Amino acid sequence: MTNTPTNWTSRDDAAVEHMIRRGASRRELLKMLMASGVAVAAGGTLLSHATAAVAATPTTGGTLKAAGWSSSTADTLDPAKATLSTDYVRCCAYYNRLTFLDGAGTAQMELADSIESDDAQTWNIKLKSGVQFHDGKTLTADDVVYSMNRHLDPAVGSKANSLAKQMAEIIKVDDLTVKIVLAEPNADLPTILSLHHFMIVADGTTDFSTANGTGAFKSEVFEPGVRSIGVRNDNYFKSQGPYLDSFEFFAIPDNNARVNALLSGDIQIAAAVNPRSLRMVEGNDAVRTSISTAGNYTNLNIRLDVAPGEQMDFVEGMKSLINREAIQKSVLRGLADIGNDQPVSSANRYHNPNLAPRDFDPEKAKFHFEKAGLLGVEIPMVASDAAGSSVDMATVVQQAGAEIGMNLTVDRVPSDGYWSNYWLKSPVHFGNINPRPTPDILFSLLYSSEAPWNESQYKSEKFDKMMVEARGALDEEKRTAMYWEMQEMVANEAGTIIPAYISNVDAVTSKLGGLEANPLGGMMGYAFAEYVWLDA
Amino acid sequence: MTRSFLPYILVAQRLGIAFVTLIIVSFAVFFATAMLPGDVAEILLGQAATPEAVAGLREAMGLDEPALSRFVHWLLGLAQGDMGTSYVNNIEVAELIGGRLLNSLRLAAVVTLVSVPVALTLGICAAMWRGSIFDRLVSLLTIFVVSVPEFMVATLAVLVFAVWLGWLPALSYGVELDSWSAMLRAYAMPVISLSLVVSAQMIRMSRAAVIETINTPYVEMALLKGASLSRMVLRHALPNALGPIANAVALSLSYLVGGVIIVETIFNYPGVAKLMVDAVSTRDLPLIQSCAMIFCVSYLSLITLADLIAILSNPRLR
Numbered sequence: 034m035t036n037t038p039t040n041w042t043s044r045d046d047a048a049v050e051h052m053i054r055r056g057a058s059r060r061e062l063l064k065m066l067m068a069s070g071v072a073v074a075a076g077g078t079l080l081s082h083a084t085a086a087v088a089a090t091p092t093t094g095g096t097l098k099a100a101g102w103s104s105s106t107a108d109t110l111d112p113a114k115a116t117l118s119t120d121y122v123r124c125c126a127y128y129n130r131l132t133f134l135d136g137a138g139t140a141q142m143e144l145a146d147s148i149e150s151d152d153a154q155t156w157n158i159k160l161k162s163g164v165q166f167h168d169g170k171t172l173t174a175d176d177v178v179y180s181m182n183r184h185l186d187p188a189v190g191s192k193a194n195s196l197a198k199q200m201a202e203i204i205k206v207d208d209l210t211v212k213i214v215l216a217e218p219n220a221d222l223p224t225i226l227s228l229h230h231f232m233i234v235a236d237g238t239t240d241f242s243t244a245n246g247t248g249a250f251k252s253e254v255f256e257p258g259v260r261s262i263g264v265r266n267d268n269y270f271k272s273q274g275p276y277l278d279s280f281e282f283f284a285i286p287d288n289n290a291r292v293n294a295l296l297s298g299d300i301q302i303a304a305a306v307n308p309r310s311l312r313m314v315e316g317n318d319a320v321r322t323s324i325s326t327a328g329n330y331t332n333l334n335i336r337l338d339v340a341p342g343e344q345m346d347f348v349e350g351m352k353s354l355i356n357r358e359a360i361q362k363s364v365l366r367g368l369a370d371i372g373n374d375q376p377v378s379s380a381n382r383y384h385n386p387n388l389a390p391r392d393f394d395p396e397k398a399k400f401h402f403e404k405a406g407l408l409g410v411e412i413p414m415v416a417s418d419a420a421g422s423s424v425d426m427a428t429v430v431q432q433a434g435a436e437i438g439m440n441l442t443v444d445r446v447p448s449d450g451y452w453s454n455y456w457l458k459s460p461v462h463f464g465n466i467n468p469r470p471t472p473d474i475l476f477s478l479l480y481s482s483e484a485p486w487n488e489s490q491y492k493s494e495k496f497d498k499m500m501v502e503a504r505g506a507l508d509e510e511k512r513t514a515m516y517w518e519m520q521e522m523v524a525n526e527a528g529t530i531i532p533a534y535i536s537n538v539d540a541v542t543s544k545l546g547g548l549e550a551n552p553l554g555g556m557m558g559y560a561f562a563e564y565v566w567l568d569a
Numbered sequence: 570m571t572r573s574f575l576p577y578i579l580v581a582q583r584l585g586i587a588f589v590t591l592i593i594v595s596f597a598v599f600f601a602t603a604m605l606p607g608d609v610a611e612i613l614l615g616q617a618a619t620p621e622a623v624a625g626l627r628e629a630m631g632l633d634e635p636a637l638s639r640f641v642h643w644l645l646g647l648a649q650g651d652m653g654t655s656y657v658n659n660i661e662v663a664e665l666i667g668g669r670l671l672n673s674l675r676l677a678a679v680v681t682l683v684s685v686p687v688a689l690t691l692g693i694c695a696a697m698w699r700g701s702i703f704d705r706l707v708s709l710l711t712i713f714v715v716s717v718p719e720f721m722v723a724t725l726a727v728l729v730f731a732v733w734l735g736w737l738p739a740l741s742y743g744v745e746l747d748s749w750s751a752m753l754r755a756y757a758m759p760v761i762s763l764s765l766v767v768s769a770q771m772i773r774m775s776r777a778a779v780i781e782t783i784n785t786p787y788v789e790m791a792l793l794k795g796a797s798l799s800r801m802v803l804r805h806a807l808p809n810a811l812g813p814i815a816n817a818v819a820l821s822l823s824y825l826v827g828g829v830i831i832v833e834t835i836f837n838y839p840g841v842a843k844l845m846v847d848a849v850s851t852r853d854l855p856l857i858q859s860c861a862m863i864f865c866v867s868y869l870s871l872i873t874l875a876d877l878i879a880i881l882s883n884p885r886l887r
């Protein structure tokens with residue numbers, strides 16, 4: 034690595050690796066590196082370094098210890114009740130879904146052999162044959178029907194109840210075929226079935242003190258709030274079985290303690306590391322970072338139904354006044370992608386890449402504010418630690434405003450009760466939205482006229498109609514075109530300013546191979562256990 | 570005759586008061602929990618908590634019964650030795666607590682073994698040579714240790730011994746405890762961090778208690794009769810200072826069962842303190858109550874033990 038520039042860090046390595054995984058060409062990467070001042074010769078070395086990481090050969094064996102950030106007695110082995118990252122990690126290791134999302138966000142078949150529909154309303158699901166549960170039982174349509182029906186039973190307390198409700202009929206056709214009839218056409222069903230809650234459990238399972246799934250690992254130890262240990266399932270149905278002999282997962286809630294445990298070699302994965310501790314990770318050759326941008330964002334919401342957001346000029350002004358680059362670089366320390374005011378991030382395959390983020394243009398903002406007669410009027414922006422980084426973002430906007438004579442104030446309120454007292458209620462406030470796998474879920478949750486969380490009170494009949502139409506469209510091209518147009522509508526017409534999509538940073542030992550970014554979240558969409566290996 | 574019964578009557582009184590306190594605390598914890606917003610069904614469902622879903626889950630979990638009757642039911646069960654079942658994961662509370670209480674007690678025992686002899690020796694010696702360089706050094710150090718918060722001690726210890734020097738593991742649980750040296754290594758840092766915190770208090774209290782008795786006329790009398798310094802302190806002053814010292818020790822140690830949440834968090838040690846926090850955040854009533862009872866029992870037994878030592882060691886009560 035003699036050609037490496039002196040200030041090159043493992044974070045940059047990870048960023049390049051991230052781009053390669055996304056499919057950036059060598060030319061694009063070199064262009065990016067040149068733009069950041071790296072000489073071409075050095076750039077070549079860096080690229081081969083990162084490419085090597087992507088194309089390494091797996092090693093079999095070994096035990097991995099990974100630490101998440103939260104765990105409690107509410108930890109569960111019941112996929113329907115899964116809430117926290119620890120639950121997702123366990124579910125992914127012990128069970129399988131009908132489909133899973135690959136790194137590009139496309140649904141791939143897992144337990145299903147095919148999922149087909151002619152009208153997006155009646156779906157035929159063919160299952161793989163010869164798949165066995167850990168107790169030796171063979172997977173049949175009964176297991177799938179039982180697993181899906183659990184979400185509709187209020188006594189189960191499923192987290193996916195609202196998504197499962199659209200399944201009007203779940204019928205066993207033969208031993209390996211299930212028919213699902215939806216209440217309304219929804220072409221996203223294969224993607225919805227890839228969510229962690231829709232893991233398949235054996236027919237009739239009510240006891241979840243241990244996990245009887247089809248997954249790559251068998252549950253050996255499960256102590257809620259303490260730890261989980263899984264051992265390799267030698268009878269796994271995929272030809273590329275798990276590489277690890279066993280893995281242990283627990284939580285170290287304190288960020289520093291988690292990073293320290295990684296640095297001292299006691300664990301091999303420290304999930305969701307605070308950007309503040311990255312310097313410690315970067316100074317150490319034995320560890321590296323893995324960055325994934327799944328689409329979590331903190332946004333500035335301007336309600337369009339009350340002053341000052343009633344005047345579109347105020348909204349336009351704010352969109353030009355927000356310095357996205359400053360927010361991405363200094364507030365989020367570079368660990369984010371610049372956003373363009375719509376919720377579908379670049380991790381999603383329906384993301385519209387032609388929709389450029391607005392430029393930071395104080396003069397244009399001033400023009401709009403002047404037109405609205407709001408220059409010098411005191412306008413509070415409600416921010417809170419509950420919406421991550423919102424206080425810092427608000428300060429950036431406030432300062433930019435002060436320079437053109439806007440009197441924006443930062444109204445900082447406590448985290449406790451923020452979501453019930455301020456969010457959706459204050460005229461100008463911040464929100465934070467977790468990643469969702471499909472544009473339809475995002476739009477129906479956040480932007481349709483009936484949306485329960487319509488953050489800016491955006492109402493458009495055209496948008497509502499397009500949403501229903503796109504939901505049922507099986508033609509990918511037509512669907513993509515519609516989603517692109519809807520993203521433009523949201524970016525231009527709604528009052529939600531989305532300055533950046535925030536990245537998740539996992540710190541891992543340099544010996545760890547196979548970890549890739551996934552649109553369902555950090556740690557490879559929580560499914561790392563099956564795919565990673567440890568170099569000897 | 571009546572005089573020799575006096576200590577036993579006092580002891581019986583102490584035990585009776587302890588029992589009544591336990592019942593009162595149990596009710597206080599129940600009412601405090603009842604005042605917390607949200608219930609276990611709402612918290613389990615989180616963002617998916619639609620009114621129908623909450624109602625359905627409540628019914629399935631038997632939460633539609635009034636809270637007070639569920640509590641009384643639990644209390645009656647406890648009287649028969651049944652701590653109930655956790656609402657959140659349907660595991661017996663006794664099973665959830667069992668292993669973790671053992672962890673907490675083991676840690677507390679090791680810390681006690683390390684810190685009490687050291688603290689008492691330092692405290693009594695400082696009192697014996699009051700005003701000397703040794704005394705001042707001990708006082709200075711204890712004030713220093715008392716003022717540095719334990720999360721700082723713990724984090725620094727991890728950074729130095731685990732990350733930079735690589736001598737000790739950063740986590741205390743989950744490492745292989747196959748040999749004595751491995752166990753010593755795993756327990757070293759939490760024990761040192763906790764010992765620092767609890768012994769500072771004990772050192773200062775025992776020094777103060779011994780000095781107070783040294784200042785009494787009868788100890789001065791012993792000195793005038795020609796007793797050596799050590800005989801004067803150990804034989805004459807210490808028995809009378811034992812009561813306050815035992816109380817100071819008990820107060821410091823009672824902290825070790827329920828109050829070590831920070832050390833449990835930093836060293837990822839699964840004890841009962843973290844369990845209680847989990848229970849409160851999920852509104853898991855049987856678990857909250859059981860944890861509270863355990864903290865209360867451990868606190869009361871330590872304090873009662875200290876009182877017993879004070880009563881039985883007091884020559885005037887013998």
